[in-house]
Amino acid sequence: MELDERKKKILNVIIQTYLDTGEPVGSRTISRLSGLNLSSATIRNEMSDLEEMGYIFQPHTSAGRIPSDKGYRFYVDNMLQDRTEEVTRENEMMVEKVDRLEQILKQVVRMLAANTNYASIITSPQGRRSRLKFIQLSRVDKGQILAVMMLEGNVVKHRVLRIDEDIPEEDIVKINLLFNTYLQGLTLREINMELVQTIRRQADTYKNAIGMLLDAIVEAIQEEDDTEFYTSGTTNLLKYPELGNREQTGALLHALEERQGLEQLLPGEDGEDNNGIQVYIGSEAPIQTMKDCSIVTATYELEEGVQGTIGIIGPKRMDYKKVVRNLESVMSQLDAIFKKDGGEPES
C-alpha cells in the first residue's frame, strides 16, 4: 500500500497529538484537529490502513491509536530531513566558560536534563591514540616519587609512586631525561616491552625503580582510554508512567546510575548520520532495559579524532524536535569553547 500525502498528514497528527497528551488518539480528535475536513469515519478508514501498514496500533480494541516504533521512526526521519527549516532558537543556553573539562561536562549534562526534562548523559572524550607530550618526575619524600604525564590534548595524569630505595634529586632528573628521550611523542601502543627493556638497559642503576615507574606511566596512559559517564536528571524518567511500573523504571534508573551497558551507546564504526545525531526508538535501542525508551545521541568533537557522546533518554513520546535542538545548541557551544577559545581539557 502507498503512504500518500493524506495518510502522512494523518499519521503526523496522530503522533503529534500523542506526544502532547500521552493518550491514545481517536478518530474524532483527528477529524477535528487535522484541518482536512474529513469525518471521523473517513479517518477511521485511513487509520485502519495505517495500522495495517504498521505505523500505529491499538493498545486494546476500542481504544484510540498509538504510534508504533515504525511510526516514530517515520516521524523522526521526516523531522531530521527538514530540520534546517527550524531556525528559531528561543532556548539559547549558556555554558559558562570554565577551564576544567570535567566541570564543563557536568554542567552540560545538568543543563540538558533541566532543559528537556529527560535523562541526560555525557561521556568524557575518548582519545584512543593519546601521545605522550612529556613526563615530569619529582621527588616528594624519601622513597616517594610524583610522576606527572602530559598527553596530547593537554590531558594531564599523575601518579604517586612508592619505591623501596631513596633516589636523590639529581638522579631523578637523569631518569626523567632518559624517559623523555625515549617516550616523547609515543602512543600507548608504541610503548611495548621491547622499548621498556631498552630503557632499562640504558640505566645503570635503579633498574627496579625504573621498571615501576614505567609500569605506572603505561597504566596512566591506559586509563585515559576509560570512558567516564556523567548523568543527570535520570529521575525525570519517573514522571512517565508508560515506562513501566516502579520496578521496571527502577531497573532502568539503576542501569543508568551504575553505568551498566552504557558503552553500547557509543557510536560504532558505521559513522555518519544527520550531523552525528542518531535516534534510537524503542526496540532499536542497543540496551535491553531501555526498550521502552527513545534515545537520541550526538557526538561532540574536542579536537581532531578526540570525541565524546551526548545522549538524551526519554519516553518514546519525547519531544524529538526540542531534544535535537538542544543537542545541537550544546554541540555548537562545546565547539566554541574547545576550538576557538582553546580550553584546557584535563582528565
Added chain:
Amino acid sequence: MELDERKKKILNVIIQTYLDTGEPVGSRTISRLSGLNLSSATIRNEMSDLEEMGYIFQPHTSAGRIPSDKGYRFYVDNMLQDRTEEVTRENEMMVEKVDRLEQILKQVVRMLAANTNYASIITSPQGRRSRLKFIQLSRVDKGQILAVMMLEGNVVKHRVLRIDEDIPEEDIVKINLLFNTYLQGLTLREINMELVQTIRRQADTYKNAIGMLLDAIVEAIQEEDDTEFYTSGTTNLLKYPELGNREQTGALLHALEERQGLEQLLPGEDGEDNNGIQVYIGSEAPIQTMKDCSIVTATYELEEGVQGTIGIIGPKRMDYKKVVRNLESVMSQLDAIFKKDGGEPES
C-alpha cells in the same frame, strides 16, 4: 508511666517484626512471637500503654501498631549500646587495594549499596587546612605552562595556564624556585595578598604571568575544600513504597542525584557519638526531603584531621544492625588501607 521489662520486650518485638514485614503489627502476632505466653488481650493493654507513651501508633483505627520515630530511637539507642556483643561478621567485604582515592570511594559506596540494599553515599575527605608541599612548573608549549601542586596528604592538583608572553625554560625554573621558597608549607589562608605582593616585587620580569600563576595556585588549593559526593544504589529506595508515591520518591532521588542539601549530612562541631556513628530517624533528618527516611552516617579518617563521611539512607524500618555492621566494616577497611599501608590519596 514506667517502661518496664515486659513493655521493652513487647516494643522490641513490635519493631523487629515491623522491620521484617513492613506491615502494622497486631496483638495476636505478638502474643505468638514474643515468647512471653501472654494472650493477645494482655498484649493489647500493654500496647495501649506504649501508644500512650508515644513509642508506637496506629495508622488508623483497627490496624496494628507501627513504631513511631521515638520507638525507632529507643530501638537504635538500645542496639548501639550492646552492639559490642555482635561479633559475628558473616559478611566480610573486601576493598581491593587500588591506589586512587577516587576509585576507592566509588568502590566503597557501591559495595555498601549492594550489601545493604539501601542508598549509599560517601564524601571525599575534607582537608580544610591543606598545606602546600611543593609546586612544579613546566613549559608545555609557547605560552602554556603546566602547574602541578602537591598538598599535604599527597593530594595533587594541576592547572594548565595560558599566558601572553612566552617564558623560556630557564626562567620558568627560576620562577618555580621563587614560588617554592615563599609558599612551601603554607595553607591557603596564609597565602594572602601581602605575600603575593612580596613575591611579585621579588620578580624582576614576568610580573603579569606570575600574578596569573599565583591566582591559579590559590584557586587550586581552594578547590580542595570542595566536598565531592559519590552515591550508589539510590534506586534501591524505589523498593520501599512507604517512602511515598512515585513523585515523592522521585524528589528524594533527585535530591540525591543532584547533591542537593547533602552537605547537611556532614558532621557539625558537636562531635562524638558512638564511634562516630550517628543515626537520624525520620524527622530528625537534617534534610527535609528525607523526613520519611532514616539516615545512618559514619566518619572515616584518612589521616589526622582529614576526614570524610559515609552515609546510608533507607526507610525508617531499615535493618539498623546490618547497616551499622557494614559501616564499621568499611571504616576498618579504609583505616587499613590508609593508615597501615599508606595508600596514595589524590584528588
Added chain:
DNA sequence: TGTTAGCACTCCAAAGAGTTGAGTGCTAAC
C-alpha cells in the same frame, strides 16, 4: 490485682456489579 475470654465495633482491602464514555468496524446510502 493481673490476666483472659468474649463480644461489638471499626476500617481497610479486595471483589463484584453496574454505568459511562470513548472508540472501533461495518454497512448502506449519498
Added chain:
DNA sequence: GTTAGCACTCAACTCTTTGGAGTGCTAACA
C-alpha cells in the same frame, strides 16, 4: 470516495458488599 448510523467492545469509574484483621471494653477468673 465520503459519510451517517448502528452495534459492539472495553477501560475506567463508582457503588456496594464482604471478609478479615485488629481494637477497646467488660466481665469473669486465679
